[in-house]
Amino acid sequence: MVPPAAPPKRGHARRGEGQWALGYREPLNPNERSKKDDNPLNVRARIENIYAHGGFDSIDPADLRGRFRWYGLYTQRKPGIDGGRTAVLEPEELDDRYFMMRVRVDGGALTTEQLRVIGEISELYARDTADITDRQNIQLHWVRIEDVPTIWQKLEAVGLSTTEACGDCPRVILGSPVAGIHRDEIIDGSWAVDEIYRRYIGDPAFSNLPRKFKTAISGMQDIVHEINDVAFVGVDHPEHGPGFDVWVGGGLSTNPMLAKRLGAWVPLDEVPEVWAGIVSIFRDYGYRRLRHRARIKFLVADWGPERFREVLETEYLKRPLVDGPAPVAQAAPDDHVGVHEQKDGRFFVGGAPIAGRVSGSTLVEVAKAAERAGSGRVRLTPLQKLLVLDVPAAEVESLTTDLEKQGLQVNPSPWRRSTLACTGIEFCKLAIVETKRRAADLIAALEDRLADLNAQLETPVTVHINGCPNSCARIQTADIGLKGQIVTDADGNQGEGYQVHLGGGLGLDSGFGRKLRGHKVSAAELNDYVERVVRRFVEQRADGERFAQWAAR
Numbered sequence: 001m002v003p004p005a006a007p008p009k010r011g012h013a014r015r016g017e018g019q020w021a022l023g024y025r026e027p028l029n030p031n032e033r034s035k036k037d038d039n040p041l042n043v044r045a046r047i048e049n050i051y052a053h054g055g056f057d058s059i060d061p062a063d064l065r066g067r068f069r070w071y072g073l074y075t076q077r078k079p080g081i082d083g084g085r086t087a088v089l090e091p092e093e094l095d096d097r098y099f100m101m102r103v104r105v106d107g108g109a110l111t112t113e114q115l116r117v118i119g120e121i122s123e124l125y126a127r128d129t130a131d132i133t134d135r136q137n138i139q140l141h142w143v144r145i146e147d148v149p150t151i152w153q154k155l156e157a158v159g160l161s162t163t164e165a166c167g168d169c170p171r172v173i174l175g176s177p178v179a180g181i182h183r184d185e186i187i188d189g190s191w192a193v194d195e196i197y198r199r200y201i202g203d204p205a206f207s208n209l210p211r212k213f214k215t216a217i218s219g220m221q222d223i224v225h226e227i228n229d230v231a232f233v234g235v236d237h238p239e240h241g242p243g244f245d246v247w248v249g250g251g252l253s254t255n256p257m258l259a260k261r262l263g264a265w266v267p268l269d270e271v272p273e274v275w276a277g278i279v280s281i282f283r284d285y286g287y288r289r290l291r292h293r294a295r296i297k298f299l300v301a302d303w304g305p306e307r308f309r310e311v312l313e314t315e316y317l318k319r320p321l322v323d324g325p326a327p328v329a330q331a332a333p334d335d336h337v338g339v340h341e342q343k344d345g346r347f348f349v350g351g352a353p354i355a356g357r358v359s360g361s362t363l364v365e366v367a368k369a370a371e372r373a374g375s376g377r378v379r380l381t382p383l384q385k386l387l388v389l390d391v392p393a394a395e396v397e398s399l400t401t402d403l404e405k406q407g408l409q410v411n412p413s414p415w416r417r418s419t420l421a422c423t424g425i426e427f428c429k430l431a432i433v434e435t436k437r438r439a440a441d442l443i444a445a446l447e448d449r450l451a452d453l454n455a456q457l458e459t460p461v462t463v464h465i466n467g468c469p470n471s472c473a474r475i476q477t478a479d480i481g482l483k484g485q486i487v488t489d490a491d492g493n494q495g496e497g498y499q500v501h502l503g504g505g506l507g508l509d510s511g512f513g514r515k516l517r518g519h520k521v522s523a524a525e526l527n528d529y530v531e532r533v534v535r536r537f538v539e540q541r542a543d544g545e546r547f548a549q550w551a552a553r
Protein backbone atom coordinates (compact mmCIF):
# COMPACT_ATOMS: atom_id res chain seq x y z
CA MET A 1 0.00 0.00 0.00
CA VAL A 2 1.34 3.42 -0.94
CA PRO A 3 0.25 6.06 1.57
CA PRO A 4 -0.99 9.40 0.23
CA ALA A 5 1.60 12.14 -0.16
CA ALA A 6 1.92 14.55 2.74
CA PRO A 7 -0.62 17.39 2.50
CA PRO A 8 0.80 20.58 0.98
CA LYS A 9 1.61 23.36 3.40
CA ARG A 10 -0.80 26.28 3.41
CA GLY A 11 -0.01 28.65 0.57
CA HIS A 12 2.25 26.13 -1.21
CA ALA A 13 1.22 24.47 -4.45
CA ARG A 14 1.34 20.67 -4.21
CA ARG A 15 4.27 19.24 -6.09
CA GLY A 16 6.34 16.15 -5.85
CA GLU A 17 9.48 16.09 -3.76
CA GLY A 18 11.11 13.48 -5.97
CA GLN A 19 10.00 10.44 -3.93
CA TRP A 20 10.71 7.24 -5.85
CA ALA A 21 7.72 5.48 -4.29
CA LEU A 22 5.41 8.12 -5.74
CA GLY A 23 6.77 7.58 -9.23
CA TYR A 24 9.39 10.34 -9.44
CA ARG A 25 12.21 8.33 -10.96
CA GLU A 26 13.68 11.06 -13.15
CA PRO A 27 16.51 12.95 -11.39
CA LEU A 28 15.48 16.43 -10.27
CA ASN A 29 18.94 17.85 -9.57
CA PRO A 30 22.57 17.22 -10.59
CA ASN A 31 23.35 15.04 -7.54
CA GLU A 32 20.45 12.74 -8.31
CA ARG A 33 21.49 12.69 -11.97
CA SER A 34 25.05 11.68 -11.05
CA LYS A 35 23.85 8.82 -8.85
CA LYS A 36 21.48 7.60 -11.53
CA ASP A 37 24.07 7.83 -14.30
CA ASP A 38 26.41 5.50 -12.48
CA ASN A 39 26.17 3.79 -9.10
CA PRO A 40 28.74 5.64 -7.00
CA LEU A 41 30.19 2.36 -5.70
CA ASN A 42 31.52 1.76 -9.22
CA VAL A 43 34.05 4.55 -8.81
CA ARG A 44 36.35 2.25 -6.87
CA ALA A 45 37.36 0.36 -10.01
CA ARG A 46 38.17 3.64 -11.78
CA ILE A 47 40.31 4.80 -8.86
CA GLU A 48 42.23 1.53 -8.87
CA ASN A 49 42.54 1.10 -12.62
CA ILE A 50 42.71 4.64 -14.00
CA TYR A 51 43.08 7.54 -11.57
CA ALA A 52 45.76 6.06 -9.31
CA HIS A 53 47.92 5.59 -12.42
CA GLY A 54 46.95 8.76 -14.28
CA GLY A 55 47.21 11.07 -11.26
CA PHE A 56 44.97 13.89 -10.10
CA ASP A 57 44.49 15.43 -13.56
CA SER A 58 43.07 12.20 -14.95
CA ILE A 59 40.08 12.26 -12.58
CA ASP A 60 36.62 12.88 -14.11
CA PRO A 61 35.18 15.93 -12.28
CA ALA A 62 31.85 14.11 -11.74
CA ASP A 63 33.74 11.41 -9.83
CA LEU A 64 36.00 13.87 -8.02
CA ARG A 65 33.23 16.01 -6.55
CA GLY A 66 30.56 13.34 -6.30
CA ARG A 67 31.22 9.63 -6.31
CA PHE A 68 34.61 9.73 -4.54
CA ARG A 69 32.67 10.39 -1.33
CA TRP A 70 31.29 6.88 -1.33
CA TYR A 71 34.83 5.80 -0.51
CA GLY A 72 35.47 8.42 2.15
CA LEU A 73 37.40 10.77 -0.14
CA TYR A 74 36.99 14.54 -0.41
CA THR A 75 39.47 16.96 -1.87
CA GLN A 76 40.84 19.03 0.96
CA ARG A 77 40.99 22.80 0.98
CA LYS A 78 43.81 24.46 -0.93
CA PRO A 79 46.19 25.87 1.70
CA GLY A 80 46.22 29.62 2.15
CA ILE A 81 42.67 30.38 1.02
CA ASP A 82 40.97 32.24 3.81
CA GLY A 83 37.36 32.04 4.85
CA GLY A 84 36.46 35.55 3.80
CA ARG A 85 37.08 34.69 0.16
CA THR A 86 35.26 31.36 0.18
CA ALA A 87 31.92 32.90 -0.74
CA VAL A 88 33.21 34.35 -3.99
CA LEU A 89 35.12 31.30 -5.22
CA GLU A 90 33.84 28.44 -7.32
CA PRO A 91 34.10 25.06 -5.54
CA GLU A 92 36.84 23.87 -7.91
CA GLU A 93 38.98 26.88 -7.00
CA LEU A 94 39.06 25.58 -3.43
CA ASP A 95 40.12 22.05 -4.40
CA ASP A 96 43.58 21.00 -3.42
CA ARG A 97 45.22 18.09 -5.23
CA TYR A 98 45.25 16.13 -1.97
CA PHE A 99 42.44 14.28 -0.24
CA MET A 100 40.90 13.88 3.15
CA MET A 101 40.30 10.17 3.67
CA ARG A 102 37.76 9.05 6.26
CA VAL A 103 38.33 5.58 7.70
CA ARG A 104 35.09 4.24 9.09
CA VAL A 105 35.32 2.67 12.53
CA ASP A 106 31.87 1.23 13.19
CA GLY A 107 31.05 1.25 16.86
CA GLY A 108 34.37 3.03 17.38
CA ALA A 109 35.83 -0.46 17.81
CA LEU A 110 39.46 -1.16 16.91
CA THR A 111 41.99 -3.79 17.79
CA THR A 112 45.43 -2.53 18.67
CA GLU A 113 46.63 -4.01 15.38
CA GLN A 114 44.05 -1.97 13.45
CA LEU A 115 45.01 1.17 15.35
CA ARG A 116 48.68 0.59 14.54
CA VAL A 117 47.91 0.04 10.85
CA ILE A 118 45.95 3.31 10.63
CA GLY A 119 48.82 5.09 12.38
CA GLU A 120 51.40 3.61 10.01
CA ILE A 121 49.30 4.56 6.98
CA SER A 122 49.15 8.08 8.31
CA GLU A 123 52.92 8.22 8.77
CA LEU A 124 53.58 6.87 5.29
CA TYR A 125 50.84 8.48 3.19
CA ALA A 126 49.15 11.27 5.15
CA ARG A 127 51.98 13.40 6.57
CA ASP A 128 51.31 11.98 10.05
CA THR A 129 47.83 13.55 10.28
CA ALA A 130 44.93 11.92 12.11
CA ASP A 131 41.79 13.31 13.71
CA ILE A 132 39.29 11.36 15.81
CA THR A 133 35.91 12.64 14.64
CA ASP A 134 32.77 12.98 16.71
CA ARG A 135 31.33 10.10 14.70
CA GLN A 136 34.05 7.68 15.81
CA ASN A 137 35.89 7.82 12.47
CA ILE A 138 39.54 8.60 11.88
CA GLN A 139 40.28 11.21 9.23
CA LEU A 140 43.59 11.41 7.42
CA HIS A 141 44.74 14.35 5.30
CA TRP A 142 47.26 15.00 2.51
CA VAL A 143 46.42 11.70 0.80
CA ARG A 144 47.46 11.42 -2.88
CA ILE A 145 45.25 9.62 -5.36
CA GLU A 146 48.25 7.49 -6.38
CA ASP A 147 48.38 5.98 -2.87
CA VAL A 148 44.69 5.24 -2.39
CA PRO A 149 44.67 1.60 -3.66
CA THR A 150 47.66 0.72 -1.46
CA ILE A 151 45.99 2.33 1.55
CA TRP A 152 42.84 0.31 0.89
CA GLN A 153 44.87 -2.90 0.70
CA LYS A 154 46.51 -2.18 4.02
CA LEU A 155 43.21 -1.26 5.69
CA GLU A 156 41.33 -4.23 4.27
CA ALA A 157 44.07 -6.63 5.35
CA VAL A 158 43.06 -5.84 8.95
CA GLY A 159 39.30 -5.68 8.34
CA LEU A 160 38.87 -1.91 7.94
CA SER A 161 37.48 0.10 5.05
CA THR A 162 36.48 3.51 3.78
CA THR A 163 33.40 2.22 1.93
CA GLU A 164 30.42 4.56 2.35
CA ALA A 165 32.30 6.66 4.88
CA CYS A 166 30.79 9.70 3.10
CA GLY A 167 28.12 10.12 0.40
CA ASP A 168 24.35 9.58 0.23
CA CYS A 169 24.47 6.20 1.91
CA PRO A 170 24.63 4.57 5.37
CA ARG A 171 27.59 6.19 7.09
CA VAL A 172 29.59 4.78 10.00
CA ILE A 173 27.41 3.31 12.74
CA LEU A 174 27.87 4.89 16.15
CA GLY A 175 28.10 2.35 18.95
CA SER A 176 28.83 2.44 22.64
CA PRO A 177 32.60 2.55 23.18
CA VAL A 178 32.05 0.44 26.29
CA ALA A 179 29.65 -2.11 24.79
CA GLY A 180 29.88 -5.41 26.60
CA ILE A 181 32.03 -4.15 29.47
CA HIS A 182 30.16 -1.33 31.25
CA ARG A 183 28.38 -2.13 34.49
CA ASP A 184 25.38 0.11 33.69
CA GLU A 185 24.76 -1.19 30.18
CA ILE A 186 21.24 -2.54 29.58
CA ILE A 187 22.22 -4.61 26.55
CA ASP A 188 25.31 -5.03 24.35
CA GLY A 189 24.50 -3.75 20.84
CA SER A 190 27.82 -4.75 19.21
CA TRP A 191 26.36 -7.70 17.32
CA ALA A 192 23.83 -5.42 15.58
CA VAL A 193 26.54 -2.90 14.63
CA ASP A 194 28.70 -5.65 13.12
CA GLU A 195 25.79 -7.38 11.41
CA ILE A 196 24.46 -4.23 9.72
CA TYR A 197 27.98 -3.51 8.51
CA ARG A 198 28.38 -7.08 7.22
CA ARG A 199 24.99 -7.28 5.49
CA TYR A 200 24.37 -3.81 4.15
CA ILE A 201 27.45 -1.59 3.84
CA GLY A 202 28.49 -1.56 0.21
CA ASP A 203 25.16 -3.08 -0.82
CA PRO A 204 23.97 -1.34 -4.04
CA ALA A 205 20.39 -1.54 -2.70
CA PHE A 206 21.30 1.18 -0.19
CA SER A 207 24.01 3.08 -2.05
CA ASN A 208 21.68 5.67 -3.58
CA LEU A 209 19.76 7.28 -0.72
CA PRO A 210 18.37 10.83 -0.95
CA ARG A 211 21.09 12.04 1.44
CA LYS A 212 23.50 10.79 4.09
CA PHE A 213 22.09 8.39 6.68
CA LYS A 214 23.44 8.24 10.22
CA THR A 215 22.87 5.35 12.61
CA ALA A 216 23.52 4.93 16.34
CA ILE A 217 23.11 1.75 18.43
CA SER A 218 23.88 1.47 22.13
CA GLY A 219 22.72 -0.24 25.28
CA MET A 220 23.60 3.01 27.08
CA GLN A 221 22.98 6.68 26.38
CA ASP A 222 26.42 7.53 25.05
CA ILE A 223 25.84 7.83 21.30
CA VAL A 224 23.90 11.14 20.97
CA HIS A 225 20.85 9.16 19.88
CA GLU A 226 18.55 12.21 19.68
CA ILE A 227 20.38 13.60 16.65
CA ASN A 228 20.81 10.57 14.42
CA ASP A 229 18.68 9.58 11.42
CA VAL A 230 17.95 6.32 13.24
CA ALA A 231 18.94 5.22 16.73
CA PHE A 232 18.43 2.08 18.77
CA VAL A 233 18.69 2.84 22.49
CA GLY A 234 18.86 0.19 25.22
CA VAL A 235 15.69 -0.25 27.31
CA ASP A 236 14.42 -2.94 29.63
CA HIS A 237 10.94 -4.05 28.54
CA PRO A 238 8.76 -5.08 31.50
CA GLU A 239 7.66 -8.30 29.73
CA HIS A 240 10.29 -8.98 27.08
CA GLY A 241 13.48 -7.90 28.85
CA PRO A 242 16.46 -5.98 27.44
CA GLY A 243 16.15 -4.65 23.87
CA PHE A 244 16.09 -1.36 22.01
CA ASP A 245 13.81 1.66 21.73
CA VAL A 246 13.69 3.00 18.14
CA TRP A 247 14.18 6.70 17.32
CA VAL A 248 14.03 8.28 13.84
CA GLY A 249 14.50 11.65 12.20
CA GLY A 250 17.12 13.47 14.26
CA GLY A 251 19.75 15.72 12.70
CA LEU A 252 21.40 19.12 13.05
CA SER A 253 22.90 21.27 10.28
CA THR A 254 20.94 24.39 9.32
CA ASN A 255 17.51 22.96 10.19
CA PRO A 256 17.99 21.02 13.42
CA MET A 257 15.42 18.48 14.61
CA LEU A 258 15.39 16.01 17.49
CA ALA A 259 14.62 12.37 16.69
CA LYS A 260 11.18 11.03 17.52
CA ARG A 261 10.41 7.74 19.21
CA LEU A 262 8.41 5.19 17.26
CA GLY A 263 7.25 3.70 20.57
CA ALA A 264 8.51 0.31 19.41
CA TRP A 265 10.71 -2.20 21.25
CA VAL A 266 13.07 -4.33 19.14
CA PRO A 267 15.12 -7.31 20.37
CA LEU A 268 18.80 -7.46 19.45
CA ASP A 269 18.43 -10.09 16.72
CA GLU A 270 15.79 -8.01 14.89
CA VAL A 271 17.74 -4.74 14.84
CA PRO A 272 19.34 -5.30 11.39
CA GLU A 273 15.99 -6.14 9.77
CA VAL A 274 14.22 -3.12 11.32
CA TRP A 275 17.17 -0.92 10.37
CA ALA A 276 16.93 -2.11 6.76
CA GLY A 277 13.18 -1.37 6.75
CA ILE A 278 13.77 2.19 7.94
CA VAL A 279 16.55 2.80 5.41
CA SER A 280 14.26 1.42 2.70
CA ILE A 281 11.52 3.91 3.65
CA PHE A 282 14.08 6.68 3.37
CA ARG A 283 15.29 5.42 0.00
CA ASP A 284 11.76 5.08 -1.40
CA TYR A 285 9.88 7.97 0.22
CA GLY A 286 12.71 10.40 1.00
CA TYR A 287 12.67 13.78 -0.69
CA ARG A 288 15.06 14.03 -3.61
CA ARG A 289 14.15 17.37 -5.20
CA LEU A 290 16.08 19.71 -2.91
CA ARG A 291 19.30 18.66 -1.17
CA HIS A 292 18.55 20.77 1.88
CA ARG A 293 15.23 18.99 2.41
CA ALA A 294 16.47 15.49 1.66
CA ARG A 295 17.42 14.15 5.12
CA ILE A 296 14.97 11.68 6.66
CA LYS A 297 14.11 14.22 9.38
CA PHE A 298 11.94 16.16 6.91
CA LEU A 299 9.96 13.05 6.00
CA VAL A 300 9.51 12.15 9.68
CA ALA A 301 8.45 15.73 10.46
CA ASP A 302 5.82 15.62 7.70
CA TRP A 303 4.53 12.12 8.41
CA GLY A 304 4.83 12.01 12.18
CA PRO A 305 6.14 8.94 14.03
CA GLU A 306 2.77 7.10 14.01
CA ARG A 307 2.48 7.08 10.24
CA PHE A 308 6.18 6.29 9.86
CA ARG A 309 5.78 3.24 12.09
CA GLU A 310 2.63 2.15 10.24
CA VAL A 311 4.41 2.26 6.86
CA LEU A 312 7.40 0.40 8.35
CA GLU A 313 5.16 -2.34 9.71
CA THR A 314 2.72 -2.73 6.81
CA GLU A 315 4.92 -2.19 3.75
CA TYR A 316 8.38 -3.25 4.82
CA LEU A 317 8.35 -5.62 7.80
CA LYS A 318 4.89 -7.09 7.07
CA ARG A 319 4.30 -7.49 10.79
CA PRO A 320 3.56 -5.29 13.79
CA LEU A 321 6.30 -4.24 16.18
CA VAL A 322 6.01 -4.63 19.95
CA ASP A 323 5.17 -1.46 21.88
CA GLY A 324 7.90 -0.51 24.33
CA PRO A 325 8.94 1.95 27.04
CA ALA A 326 11.08 5.06 26.63
CA PRO A 327 14.61 5.08 28.03
CA VAL A 328 15.00 7.05 31.24
CA ALA A 329 16.74 10.28 30.18
CA GLN A 330 20.10 10.93 31.79
CA ALA A 331 21.89 14.23 32.28
CA ALA A 332 24.31 14.09 29.35
CA PRO A 333 26.07 11.52 27.15
CA ASP A 334 28.84 9.81 29.15
CA ASP A 335 32.33 10.58 27.80
CA HIS A 336 34.01 7.59 29.53
CA VAL A 337 37.17 9.61 30.25
CA GLY A 338 39.26 8.49 33.23
CA VAL A 339 39.80 5.07 34.82
CA HIS A 340 36.74 2.83 35.27
CA GLU A 341 36.26 -0.73 36.41
CA GLN A 342 34.66 -3.10 33.88
CA LYS A 343 32.07 -5.80 34.57
CA ASP A 344 34.87 -8.40 34.57
CA GLY A 345 37.02 -6.59 37.14
CA ARG A 346 39.56 -5.26 34.64
CA PHE A 347 39.62 -1.52 33.76
CA PHE A 348 39.10 0.80 30.83
CA VAL A 349 41.14 3.95 30.60
CA GLY A 350 39.84 6.95 28.63
CA GLY A 351 42.14 9.68 27.41
CA ALA A 352 41.32 13.11 26.00
CA PRO A 353 43.31 14.63 23.15
CA ILE A 354 42.55 18.24 22.21
CA ALA A 355 39.34 18.25 20.15
CA GLY A 356 40.16 14.87 18.60
CA ARG A 357 43.50 15.95 17.13
CA VAL A 358 46.08 13.17 17.31
CA SER A 359 48.62 11.95 14.73
CA GLY A 360 49.65 8.72 13.07
CA SER A 361 52.69 8.36 15.29
CA THR A 362 50.53 8.94 18.36
CA LEU A 363 48.21 6.13 17.29
CA VAL A 364 51.16 3.78 16.79
CA GLU A 365 52.50 4.62 20.25
CA VAL A 366 49.06 4.21 21.85
CA ALA A 367 48.72 0.77 20.22
CA LYS A 368 52.12 -0.25 21.66
CA ALA A 369 51.26 1.14 25.09
CA ALA A 370 47.92 -0.69 25.15
CA GLU A 371 49.61 -3.97 24.25
CA ARG A 372 52.28 -3.45 26.90
CA ALA A 373 49.41 -3.08 29.37
CA GLY A 374 47.94 -6.40 28.26
CA SER A 375 45.13 -4.94 26.14
CA GLY A 376 44.24 -5.75 22.54
CA ARG A 377 41.26 -3.38 22.18
CA VAL A 378 40.81 0.37 21.88
CA ARG A 379 37.68 2.45 21.27
CA LEU A 380 36.98 5.88 19.75
CA THR A 381 34.11 7.87 21.18
CA PRO A 382 31.50 10.29 19.75
CA LEU A 383 33.10 12.93 21.98
CA GLN A 384 36.49 12.66 20.20
CA LYS A 385 38.15 10.60 22.93
CA LEU A 386 40.10 7.32 22.90
CA LEU A 387 39.71 4.44 25.38
CA VAL A 388 41.91 1.42 26.06
CA LEU A 389 39.88 -1.57 27.27
CA ASP A 390 40.62 -4.70 29.31
CA VAL A 391 43.50 -3.30 31.37
CA PRO A 392 44.52 -5.33 34.45
CA ALA A 393 44.58 -3.29 37.68
CA ALA A 394 48.35 -3.59 37.97
CA GLU A 395 48.87 -1.95 34.55
CA VAL A 396 46.54 1.04 34.92
CA GLU A 397 49.12 3.44 36.31
CA SER A 398 51.79 2.78 33.71
CA LEU A 399 49.23 2.92 30.88
CA THR A 400 47.94 6.25 32.20
CA THR A 401 51.49 7.62 32.16
CA ASP A 402 52.01 6.34 28.61
CA LEU A 403 48.73 7.86 27.35
CA GLU A 404 49.50 11.19 28.94
CA LYS A 405 52.96 11.18 27.30
CA GLN A 406 51.10 10.90 24.00
CA GLY A 407 48.88 13.88 24.77
CA LEU A 408 45.85 11.83 25.82
CA GLN A 409 45.05 13.14 29.28
CA VAL A 410 43.31 10.68 31.57
CA ASN A 411 42.52 13.35 34.16
CA PRO A 412 41.89 16.33 31.91
CA SER A 413 40.64 19.76 32.86
CA PRO A 414 36.90 20.31 32.39
CA TRP A 415 37.76 22.37 29.29
CA ARG A 416 39.84 19.77 27.54
CA ARG A 417 37.22 17.20 28.40
CA SER A 418 34.23 19.07 27.05
CA THR A 419 35.44 21.00 23.99
CA LEU A 420 34.70 19.57 20.54
CA ALA A 421 35.78 21.05 17.22
CA CYS A 422 35.17 20.08 13.59
CA THR A 423 37.85 20.05 10.89
CA GLY A 424 37.55 23.75 10.05
CA ILE A 425 39.45 25.93 7.63
CA GLU A 426 42.71 24.02 7.85
CA PHE A 427 41.35 21.31 5.55
CA CYS A 428 37.58 21.69 4.96
CA LYS A 429 36.46 23.45 1.80
CA LEU A 430 33.18 24.57 3.35
CA ALA A 431 34.81 26.20 6.37
CA ILE A 432 34.68 29.91 7.02
CA VAL A 433 36.90 29.94 10.11
CA GLU A 434 39.62 28.08 12.01
CA THR A 435 38.48 25.53 14.59
CA LYS A 436 41.06 23.01 15.88
CA ARG A 437 43.80 25.50 16.68
CA ARG A 438 41.22 27.87 18.13
CA ALA A 439 39.94 25.08 20.36
CA ALA A 440 43.50 24.42 21.59
CA ASP A 441 44.00 28.11 22.30
CA LEU A 442 40.64 28.41 24.09
CA ILE A 443 41.29 25.32 26.23
CA ALA A 444 44.71 26.62 27.28
CA ALA A 445 43.25 30.03 28.16
CA LEU A 446 40.36 28.60 30.17
CA GLU A 447 42.60 26.13 32.00
CA ASP A 448 44.67 29.08 33.09
CA ARG A 449 41.94 31.61 33.84
CA LEU A 450 39.23 29.37 35.29
CA ALA A 451 41.33 26.99 37.37
CA ASP A 452 39.63 28.40 40.49
CA LEU A 453 36.29 27.02 39.25
CA ASN A 454 37.37 23.45 38.44
CA ALA A 455 35.99 22.00 41.66
CA GLN A 456 32.67 23.73 41.08
CA LEU A 457 32.23 22.41 37.54
CA GLU A 458 31.30 18.87 38.55
CA THR A 459 29.49 18.69 35.18
CA PRO A 460 31.78 20.38 32.65
CA VAL A 461 30.33 23.17 30.52
CA THR A 462 30.43 21.91 26.93
CA VAL A 463 31.91 24.10 24.18
CA HIS A 464 31.51 23.00 20.54
CA ILE A 465 33.16 24.85 17.66
CA ASN A 466 32.05 24.65 14.00
CA GLY A 467 33.81 26.14 11.02
CA CYS A 468 30.53 26.83 9.17
CA PRO A 469 26.76 26.36 9.62
CA ASN A 470 26.88 22.62 8.83
CA SER A 471 27.23 21.62 12.47
CA CYS A 472 29.62 18.69 12.22
CA ALA A 473 30.61 19.54 15.82
CA ARG A 474 26.95 19.62 16.96
CA ILE A 475 26.94 23.24 18.12
CA GLN A 476 23.19 23.38 18.73
CA THR A 477 23.44 20.74 21.46
CA ALA A 478 26.33 22.32 23.40
CA ASP A 479 26.09 24.55 26.44
CA ILE A 480 28.10 27.08 24.43
CA GLY A 481 27.87 26.44 20.67
CA LEU A 482 30.05 28.50 18.33
CA LYS A 483 29.16 28.64 14.65
CA GLY A 484 31.94 30.02 12.48
CA GLN A 485 31.20 33.07 10.38
CA ILE A 486 32.69 36.39 9.37
CA VAL A 487 31.75 39.02 11.96
CA THR A 488 32.22 42.76 12.26
CA ASP A 489 33.93 44.00 15.41
CA ALA A 490 33.25 47.21 17.35
CA ASP A 491 35.63 49.16 15.06
CA GLY A 492 33.87 47.97 11.92
CA ASN A 493 36.59 45.50 10.92
CA GLN A 494 35.51 42.19 9.42
CA GLY A 495 37.18 38.99 10.49
CA GLU A 496 36.75 35.45 11.76
CA GLY A 497 34.23 35.00 14.52
CA TYR A 498 31.27 33.00 15.76
CA GLN A 499 27.54 33.16 16.15
CA VAL A 500 26.85 31.98 19.71
CA HIS A 501 24.18 29.41 20.60
CA LEU A 502 23.61 29.16 24.36
CA GLY A 503 22.07 26.40 26.45
CA GLY A 504 21.68 23.43 24.09
CA GLY A 505 21.90 19.88 25.33
CA LEU A 506 21.00 16.21 25.08
CA GLY A 507 19.45 13.79 27.55
CA LEU A 508 17.58 15.65 30.30
CA ASP A 509 18.40 18.95 28.60
CA SER A 510 17.49 17.78 25.11
CA GLY A 511 17.02 20.90 23.02
CA PHE A 512 18.81 23.42 20.86
CA GLY A 513 20.79 26.37 22.14
CA ARG A 514 19.25 29.79 21.79
CA LYS A 515 20.69 31.93 19.03
CA LEU A 516 20.37 35.40 20.45
CA ARG A 517 20.08 38.23 17.95
CA GLY A 518 23.40 39.96 17.54
CA HIS A 519 25.08 37.44 19.83
CA LYS A 520 28.32 37.21 17.89
CA VAL A 521 31.90 37.21 19.03
CA SER A 522 35.11 37.79 17.10
CA ALA A 523 37.88 35.22 17.29
CA ALA A 524 40.06 37.72 19.17
CA GLU A 525 37.40 38.15 21.85
CA LEU A 526 36.46 34.49 22.17
CA ASN A 527 38.50 33.56 25.26
CA ASP A 528 37.25 36.60 27.20
CA TYR A 529 33.68 35.91 26.17
CA VAL A 530 33.63 32.25 27.26
CA GLU A 531 35.33 33.11 30.54
CA ARG A 532 32.70 35.79 31.24
CA VAL A 533 29.75 33.50 30.48
CA VAL A 534 31.08 30.66 32.64
CA ARG A 535 31.83 32.94 35.60
CA ARG A 536 28.33 34.40 35.35
CA PHE A 537 26.83 30.90 35.27
CA VAL A 538 28.75 29.78 38.35
CA GLU A 539 27.80 32.97 40.23
CA GLN A 540 24.13 32.95 39.31
CA ARG A 541 23.11 29.28 39.19
CA ALA A 542 20.86 27.81 41.84
CA ASP A 543 21.87 24.63 43.70
CA GLY A 544 22.15 21.76 41.18
CA GLU A 545 21.10 23.94 38.26
CA ARG A 546 22.60 22.83 34.95
CA PHE A 547 23.91 25.25 32.32
CA ALA A 548 20.99 24.67 29.94
CA GLN A 549 18.48 25.42 32.71
CA TRP A 550 20.35 28.56 33.72
CA ALA A 551 20.63 29.76 30.10
CA ALA A 552 16.90 29.26 29.57
CA ARG A 553 15.92 31.59 32.41
Ligand code: SF4
Binding pocket: 422, 423, 424, 425, 428, 429, 430, 431, 432, 466, 467, 468, 469, 470, 471, 472, 473
Ligand atom coordinates in the same frame (compact mmCIF):
# COMPACT_ATOMS: atom_id res chain seq x y z
FE1 SF4 B 1 33.59 21.62 7.44
FE2 SF4 B 1 31.53 23.07 8.26
FE3 SF4 B 1 31.61 20.46 8.86
FE4 SF4 B 1 33.27 22.11 10.05
S1 SF4 B 1 31.02 22.16 10.25
S2 SF4 B 1 33.85 20.15 9.11
S3 SF4 B 1 33.70 23.61 8.47
S4 SF4 B 1 31.44 21.34 6.81
